[in-house]
Amino acid sequence: MRRAVVIGCGALGSAVASQLVREGVGTVRIVDRDVVELRNLAHQALYTEADAASRLLKAEAAAVHLRAMNADCRVESVVADFVPGNALRLTADADLLVDGADNLETKLLLNDVAVATGTPLVYAGCAGTEGSVLAVLPGVTHCLRCLWPTPSESVNHMTCETRGVLPSTAATVAALQATEALKLLLGTEADALSGLLRIDVWNAVLRRVPLPAFPTDDRACPTCGTRDFGYLRGEYSTMARQLCGDDTVLLTTSSPARDLERLRRHHIANASLRVRPEYVQVDIDGCRIVAFASGRTLIHGAGGMNRARALYARYVTG
Numbered sequence: 001m002r003r004a005v006v007i008g009c010g011a012l013g014s015a016v017a018s019q020l021v022r023e024g025v026g027t028v029r030i031v032d033r034d035v036v037e038l039r040n041l042a043h044q045a046l047y048t049e050a051d052a053a054s055r056l057l058k059a060e061a062a063a064v065h066l067r068a069m070n071a072d073c074r075v076e077s078v079v080a081d082f083v084p085g086n087a088l089r090l091t092a093d094a095d096l097l098v099d100g101a102d103n104l105e106t107k108l109l110l111n112d113v114a115v116a117t118g119t120p121l122v123y124a125g126c127a128g129t130e131g132s133v134l135a136v137l138p139g140v141t142h143c144l145r146c147l148w149p150t151p152s153e154s155v156n157h158m159t160c161e162t163r164g165v166l167p168s169t170a171a172t173v174a175a176l177q178a179t180e181a182l183k184l185l186l187g188t189e190a191d192a193l194s195g196l197l198r199i200d201v202w203n204a205v206l207r208r209v210p211l212p213a214f215p216t217d218d219r220a221c222p223t224c225g226t227r228d229f230g231y232l233r234g235e236y237s238t239m240a241r242q243l244c245g246d247d248t249v250l251l252t253t254s255s256p257a258r259d260l261e262r263l264r265r266h267h268i269a270n271a272s273l274r275v276r277p278e279y280v281q282v283d284i285d286g287c288r289i290v291a292f293a294s295g296r297t298l299i300h301g302a303g304g305m306n307r308a309r310a311l312y313a314r315y316v317t318g
């Protein structure tokens with residue numbers, strides 16, 4: 001039985017997960033840390049207005065919809081922030097990794113996991129009316145850092161952190177990503193993979209980007225050349241940033257256990273409080289705060305970075 005693990009269940013992840021479930025893949029595990037928001041519905045086809053009104057966690061809402069599509073497929077829902085500390089555990093039994101992440105840091109962490117463990121990965125990114133897809137068969141085809149040894153502007157443009165995404169772009173990129181995923185799950189020969197695809201939906205252009213033979217030079221790629229897994233070691237992290245066009249801010253702390261306990265203790269009388277081993281969630285001042293054991297906290301609905309920082313200081317680290 002084949003198991004696909006989808007990291008991130010937004011525009012791309014939710015669309016690819018739907019296709020894998022409908023195609024009858026044995027197990028589809030979805031990992032996501034985020035909450036469904038009304039503004040997601042334009043391009044995240046799996047969710048409904050009811051999910052957004054209830055501020056359901058995407059991993060849980062997605063699992064309900066996916067299970068209703070195919071009872072023979074086992075759907076596993078994991079509410080977690082995918083970080084170096086849990087990346088290997090959450091993907092340990094995967095036959096395929098699917099990149100549904102909305103930020104470059106997570107994509108490169110996933111690339112490290114793929115190459116370190118020899119697990120195939122399908123990367124995809126989209127922004128505006130453009131996108132890209134790459135199937136990675138570790139040791140056989142190029143990985144993300146073969147193409148982009150250092151994070152560059154071109155890669156940054158392929159996430160939707162700074163640009164919105166046209167719904168038809170997400171749908172087109174997800175369809176191509178799901179096709180590469182199916183090839184990898186079926187064990188299709190590497191030369192049947194499409195390589196690096198660039199998609200321009202507005203101008204209806206789909207092209208394969210010519211790549212040098214693999215491997216180009218063992219030292220050229222820090223990941224599959226010298227096997228330096230800096231993202232997996234957690235050497236790169238982000239302190240605070242606005243997520244993907246949403247009214248959501250991500251913050252990072254160095255003392256997660258203490259913060260989770262503080263949040264739990266201070267809001268014990270709040271009926272919305274939800275305590276799980278992986279996270280603590282509570283609704284305060286019109287916002288939803290989700291603090292993860294990984295050390296990251298999401299604040300939804302704060303109306304901007306400054307108020308999110310203030311709420312974080314007051315309720316999480318204060």
Ligand SMILES: [Zn+2]
Nearest residue numbers: 143146221224
């Ligand atoms: Zn590489």
